[in-house]
Amino acid sequence: MFADYDQIMERLSVNQLWDFPGGVHPEQKKSLSNQHNIEAMPLASAYYVPVKQHIGVHGELLVEVGDHVLKGQALTNNEQSMAVPVHAPSSGTVTNIAEHVSAHPSGIPELTVTIEPDGQDQWISLKPVPDFTKVASVDLINMICEAGISGLGGAGFPTHIKTTSVQPTEFLIINGIECEPYISSDDRLMREHAWQIRQGIDILVHILQPKQVLVAVEDNKPEALETMAIACQQKDNYQVVSVPTKYPAGGEKQLIQVLTSREVPANGLPSDVACIMYNVGTCYAIADAIVEGKPLIKRVVTITGEAVQTPKNVWARLGTPVEELLESAGYLANKQKEARVVMGGPMMGFAITSTKTPVVKITNCLLVPSDEELPHIDDERACIRCSACADACPVSLLPQQMFWYSKAKELDKAQEYHLFDCIECGACAYVCPSEIPLVHYYRQAKADIRNQQEEKAKSEKAKIRFEARKARLQREKEEREEKHRLAAEARKSSMTKDGGAAKDKIAAALARAKAKKEALAKQAVADTTTPSEKTTNETSARSTNQATVSTEQTSKQTKQDKDSDKKAKVAAAIAKAKAKKTKQAAGVVDETSAPSSKKKKNSPITKIPEDTNESEVPAAESEKAKAAELKKKRVAAALAKAKAKKAREAKAAKQKQTEAAEANNNQGEENN
Numbered sequence: 001m002f003a004d005y006d007q008i009m010e011r012l013s014v015n016q017l018w019d020f021p022g023g024v025h026p027e028q029k030k031s032l033s034n035q036h037n038i039e040a041m042p043l044a045s046a047y048y049v050p051v052k053q054h055i056g057v058h059g060e061l062l063v064e065v066g067d068h069v070l071k072g073q074a075l076t077n078n079e080q081s082m083a084v085p086v087h088a089p090s091s092g093t094v095t096n097i098a099e100h101v102s103a104h105p106s107g108i109p110e111l112t113v114t115i116e117p118d119g120q121d122q123w124i125s126l127k128p129v130p131d132f133t134k135v136a137s138v139d140l141i142n143m144i145c146e147a148g149i150s151g152l153g154g155a156g157f158p159t160h161i162k163t164t165s166v167q168p169t170e171f172l173i174i175n176g177i178e179c180e181p182y183i184s185s186d187d188r189l190m191r192e193h194a195w196q197i198r199q200g201i202d203i204l205v206h207i208l209q210p211k212q213v214l215v216a217v218e219d220n221k222p223e224a225l226e227t228m229a230i231a232c233q234q235k236d237n238y239q240v241v242s243v244p245t246k247y248p249a250g251g252e253k254q255l256i257q258v259l260t261s262r263e264v265p266a267n268g269l270p271s272d273v274a275c276i277m278y279n280v281g282t283c284y285a286i287a288d289a290i291v292e293g294k295p296l297i298k299r300v301v302t303i304t305g306e307a308v309q310t311p312k313n314v315w316a317r318l319g320t321p322v323e324e325l326l327e328s329a330g331y332l333a334n335k336q337k338e339a340r341v342v343m344g345g346p347m348m349g350f351a352i353t354s355t356k357t358p359v360v361k362i363t364n365c366l367l368v369p370s371d372e373e374l375p376h377i378d379d380e381r382a383c384i385r386c387s388a389c390a391d392a393c394p395v396s397l398l399p400q401q402m403f404w405y406s407k408a409k410e411l412d413k414a415q416e417y418h419l420f421d422c423i424e425c426g427a428c429a430y431v432c433p434s435e436i437p438l439v440h441y442y443r444q445a446k447a448d449i450r451n452q453q454e455e456k457a458k459s460e461k462a463k464i465r466f467e468a469r470k471a472r473l474q475r476e477k478e479e480r481e482e483k484h485r486l487a488a489e490a491r492k493s494s495m496t497k498d499g500g501a502a503k504d505k506i507a508a509a510l511a512r513a514k515a516k517k518e519a520l521a522k523q524a525v526a527d528t529t530t531p532s533e534k535t536t537n538e539t540s541a542r543s544t545n546q547a548t549v550s551t552e553q554t555s556k557q558t559k560q561d562k563d564s565d566k567k568a569k570v571a572a573a574i575a576k577a578k579a580k581k582t583k584q585a586a587g588v589v590d591e592t593s594a595p596s597s598k599k600k601k602n603s604p605i606t607k608i609p610e611d612t613n614e615s616e617v618p619a620a621e622s623e624k625a626k627a628a629e630l631k632k633k634r635v636a637a638a639l640a641k642a643k644a645k646k647a648r649e650a651k652a653a654k655q656k657q658t659e660a661a662e663a664n665n666n667q668g669e670e671n672n
Contacts, residue, residue: 002262002273005170005211012214012239018261020254022394023246024427026181026347028220033304033311034184038192040315041328047089047115047319048100048358049075054150055157056082063113067094070124072295075113078145084158085148087295089317092117103343103360105443107353115319126293137207140290147289148296148361153250153279154348156362159286162276163207170274171260172210174201174283176217176224177243177250180345183365185300186280188313190217190224193284194231196291200283201238203290208276214259215240218249247347248425252277254394266421281364301325301359305368307335316359323355325366335370342367346374347426348439381434389428389438395421399428403438406445411452414445568637572630579626 011017052058059076063069069088078085092115099109129135129143145160153175174197178186190197201213215232217225219242232238243249243258253264255277262273270276278286281299288294297318304311309330316325322341333339342349343357345365367374389399398417405414422442429438 003260008171008260009212012241012259015242017241017243017258020249020257020394021396022392022427023248023254024392024430025245026247026430028245029182029304030184030187030220032182033302033313034187036312038188038300038313038315039328041317041320041325043090043117043119043121044317044320044324045116046095046321047092047117047317048321048356049086049089049113049115049319050100050102050358050360051076051086051111051113053086053156053318053360053362054084055155056080056084056161058111059083059085061097061113063094063097065094065097068092068118069094069115070122072124072126072297074146074148074295078148082158082161084150084160085146085295086113086318087148087297088115089297089319090115090117091120091122101354101357103352103357103363105350105440107357112358123294128293129290132203132290133206140203140207143290144286146295147285149282149285149289150361151279152281152285152299152361152364154344154362154364155252159278159282162278163204165208165271165276167271168274169208169210169271169276170212171276172201172204172208172213173255173259173270173275173277174213174215174280175250175252175255175277176215176221176228176280177255178221179218179245179247179250180347180365181247182304182367183302183345184304185302185313185364187221187224189284189300190221190280191227194224194227196287197228197280197283198231199291200278200285200287201232203286204278204283210276211237213238216243216255216259217241218243218245220245247427248394248423251394251423251425253423266418296361299359299361299363301363302365303329303368304365306370306373307332307368316363318359318361320359321355322352322357322359322366325359326355326368329368331368336368337371340369340374340376342369342374347430348424375435379435380437383434383436386433388431388433392427392431394425394427395423397422399438402445403436403441406441409445409448411445411449415449419445419449568633568640572633575629575633576626579623579629 051061057080059078059080061076063075068091069075070091071088073088074085075088076085077083094113095116096114098112098114100112100114101107102110102112104110129140132140141160141163144163145158149159151157151159151162176186176190178184201215205213213232213235215228215238217228217240219225225240225242229240232240241259243255248254249258252270256270256273256275257263260273260275262275264270264273285296285299289296298315299318300313301316302311302313303325308326309332312329314325314328322343326341339355341352341355343352343363343366344350346367346369349365349367383400383403385400387400389403390397393399395418399422401417402414402419402422405411405417406419419442424439424442426439429436432438
């Protein structure tokens with residue numbers, strides 16, 4: 001259980017602090033660069049602005065090659081939570097957007113926006129806040145994010161993320177320790193801009209509402225202690241604390257332990273112990289963003305070492321190539337056998353791979369040492385197991401064991417010795433008599449582990465996607481099978497419960513189809529029916545053609561045939577009656593015309609026997625004609641009747657074939 005708030009304040013009131021294990025006391029050498037005011041750098045010939053200069057992800061580009069930009073104009077957006085925008089350090093033209101050497105130990109190329117300044121140095125329209133106390137905290141946090149502010153103490157953590165802490169804050173700690181040798185950028189900033197740092201603190205207090213503000217400054221910076229004490233004297237809950245000089249007292253976890261005795265848990269955050277910490281440079285940038293409305297486009301950089309003529313601190317715009325800073329300080333090439341520039345201090349810095357490397361938000365120092373000042377990595381010798389590294393470790397680790405496992409690539413073993421708890425302060429390497437660059441091995445091992453974890457994460461994601469797809473396909477297959485099964489059961493149940501009704505429905509459907517066919521056949525018959533006066537041969541042919549239509553047509557044809565026979569008989573009777581009338585009329589005519597017995601010579605009248613009665617001749621001829629006519633009609637009727645019978649038989653056979661075909665079709669539909 002860590003100390004409570006009242007106990008801590010009681011000890012702080014008498015300047016009694018705690019301590020952390022290990023630590024070293026290297027030669028400071030800060031006087032090389034802290035004797036002169038911060039200088040402003042002239043415009044560079046070109047600015048190389050990496051789109052990512054913080055922990056997190058970079059935003060999407062807002063500019064293209066050929067665009068003209070103004071000083072302070074956003075080059076990327078901040079739509080993602082861990083994205084922090086970058087801004088143009090001066091007005092000019094975007095000449096290139098491509099990979100460029102980065103401020104990283106490996107120098108791995110990163111996406112960079114190249115801007116050629118136009119010399120006008122024209123600002124965008126600034127929007128300062130005259131009274132931040134009247135602005136909501138969430139709006140101030142958004143302004144901090146849009147200004148592109150991330151931690152300037154070295155970690156580069158997005159400030160707006162840290163500021164949105166939901167846990168109650170007891171101590172807001174402002175880190176002005178700057179414990180690493182050679183570096184004096186924060187020292188000069190506190191001396192010259194204490195009031196603006198105080199404004200940044202006020203803004204953070206307005207947002208976080210802490211109980212107490214502790215401004216920590218190492219006791220080797222008396223001028224900075226004095227100026228910060230004057231700037232904060234009007235605030236009762238602001239306390240400037242002098243911290244004993246010891247490296248790495250400026251580490252986040254170590255400083256919290258010195259001021260409050262509280263230990264931040266492994267893989268934990270300062271908010272877990274009710275503390276939150278900001279660098280003095282970050283506070284200055286917050287004030288610049290809110291009070292002045294200016295985004296983060298510059299920072300103080302220390303240029304120092306025995307290989308430069310005039311060590312100093314300068315206001316360097318982000319994106320300025322290192323070679324231009326070295327030129328301003330007077331680089332002494334004769335002091336080095338091989339050109340070597342360390343970005344950062346001698347304890348935690350790294351040698352850059354090119355002088356085209358740009359200044360970024362976490363660049364606080366450029367150390368240009370002579371060959372005698374700083375040993376080369378090539379000077380490494382075998383470990384003698386002296387355990388000095390373990391004594392110097394401020395986190396109470398076993399650096400020697402981590403070194404062996406890191407060098408042998410036994411990464412699992414290295415993690416068992418809490419490799420990721422190492423803060424890479426370099427205290428172990430500083431005290432190593434064999435001059436082994438221990439931190440370099442730790443960094444490489446951490447990078448390898450992160451790469452393995454990323455590959456494993458990708459593999460796990462791919463496996464999860466594959467398993468999800470496989471499960472989805474199986475689920476869809478089962479759903480289809482279940483759907484088909486339920487449909488089959490529903491059909492079976494319907495047939496079982498209402499089998500008769502189903503059959504009736506089928507029969508009704510067949511009946512409707514048959515009725516429709518019959519209706520079409522009747523219509524065809526009605527359209528093709530001829531008057532009864534047409535010849536028997538035409539009637540017979542028509543009946544034969546209609547015989548293939550339907551059973552109804554066959555029955556109708558049969559009826560028509562019967563009617564034809566009846567009509568023939570009626571016609572024969574009428575003919576007979578007419579013949580009789582004709583005979584009677586002929587007898588009357590013969591009697592009235594008997595005196596006219598005189599005939600023409602060439603008359604075609606048949607000669608009548610003498611013994612034949614003249615009145616009987618016409619009657620006999622009429623009778624013969626009538627008999628012949630009747631015989632012809634009977635023959636015709638018999639022929640028609642025979643043809644009708646033949647047509648009926650053909651129709652019946654056709655109808656049987658049709659019914660058989662329909663029965664087969666119906667059976668097939670029921671099976672389906």
